[in-house]
Amino acid sequence: MSEAGKPRLCRVSGRDTWHIYHQRKRISTGCTDRASAELILARYAAELSRPTTRAVSVSEILSLYLNDRREALKPGAERLSWAHKPVAAWFGEKPPEAVTDRECRAYAQKRMETGIAPSTARTEMQALRAALRWAAAQKIITECPNVPLPSRSPPKERWLTRDEAHALIGGCEAFHIRLFVILALGTGARVSALLELPWSRVDMERRIIDLRDPGKARTAKGRARVPINDGLLATLQEAHAVRETGWVIEWAGDRVASVKRGFRAATIRAGLEGVTPHTLRHTAATWMAQAGVPLWEIAGFLGHSNTAMVEETYAHHSPGHLKGASSSGYDPSATVPG
Incomplete structure (x- = not known):
């Protein structure tokens, strides 16, 4: 703002109060002493220099x-x-x-x-x-309203037994759905990671699947490099031999965008209830915990950067869970010191 355009103090003839003169307008300060009027002028100027925000929905x-x-x-x-x-x-x-x-x-x-x-x-x-x-x-709005969040849902407990997993695989009529189920159980990967997996990140010689997409930024919900077990290797070799695209999960010569419909049909044939594609990830982690795999290793397998969520969800499945604490409790069969 040029000096000529800045607000300034002035007095009106015949009046004792000071006024602010700005843009050919006079605004009364209500003050008769200049020191008080200067303070009001300073606040007025500060308001003029404050950035304005446009109305936005x-x-x-x-x-x-x-x-x-x-x-x-x-x-x-x-x-x-x-x-x-x-x-x-x-x-x-x-x-x-x-x-x-x-x-x-x-x-x-x-x-x-x-x-x-x-x-x-x-x-x-x-x-x-x-x-x-x-x-x-971004200064689009001056203040950020508070947004209260609903409580978190309790962790899902539904996981498949080995027999249920076999029944689910048997209920998969389409090869790409069967491949998805076996991949999910063998890698513990999220649905999106498997549907976005190209053959270029599947190393069957070294038996490693790299679920990390180099074109995407890393997030808290990370992805991992996981080993390929014997059963998964055989299925991948079968799929690779008949591949038509560069994607692992494909159908009719194209990448598969969703497995919801085919997966749902497979669960119905297998007589399973409350099972979704994400249940397979939960099942893989549960099986690992039941086998005594350390929680930090499960976290790494699932792509988590820490064990907090894994401990909360899967620790109770571990055969050694709380045994140390339990052993320090009262044992009626123990000899009472004399």
């Missing part, structure tokens, strides 16, 4: 945040793309000020009333919170 913030993550190739964009849709539909063109604790709790409650799991509602609220924090950091 919650829906627009979510879209801007999603685009930013996609353009910067940041992790989480795919999950955010589905998580932000119901949130945008709920808040619509409302301003960020409409994101209150009460409104967030009402949203989560409504979502769960429609059959959505608490964990899904939590993920959607996390997407909203991340978008608002990003908007505040």
Whole structure:
């Protein structure tokens, strides 16, 4: 702002109070002494220099945040793309000020009333919170509203016994579904990691599968390099011999985008209930814990950077779980010291 355009103090003829003169307007300070008027002038000038923010809706913030993550190739964009849709539909063109604790709790409650799991509602609220924090950091909004999150869902306990796993594999009519099931049980990998796995990251000579995608940034939900056991090796060799594309999981000469329908049909044929593709990852980790594999090794196999989640979910399956603590308790058969 040029010196000529800056606000300044002036006095109006016939009046004792000081005024602020700015842009051909006079604004009374209400002060008769110059020192007090100078303080008011300073506050007025500070307000003029404060950056202004344009009106923006919650829906627009979510879209801007999603685009930013996609353009910067940041992790989480795919999950955010589905998580932000119901949130945008709920808040619509409302301003960020409409994101209150009460409104967030009402949203989560409504979502769960429609059959959505608490964990899904939590993920959607996390997407909203991340978008608002990003908007505040980018000066798109002046303040970031608080976004309370629904409680976490308890860890899923459903896992397959060996007999159930054999029944599931037997229920797979399509070869690519059978391959997916055997891969998931043998690697403990997430569904997305297997559907995105190319043959170039499968080394059958060294018997290693590299689930890490070099084109994607590393996230807390990491991926690992896992060994290929004997049963998995035979299945991979069979699949590699008849491959038509560069993808491990393929069908009709194309990459498979989803196994939900074929997997669901296989569970029905096998007579299994409460089983989803993610159950296979849970099953692989449970089997390892039951076999006495150290939790830190299970964490590494699953791609986790620490054992906290593994300990919470799988420690009780370990044959040695709490045995040390139990051995220090009262044993009626022990000799009582004299």
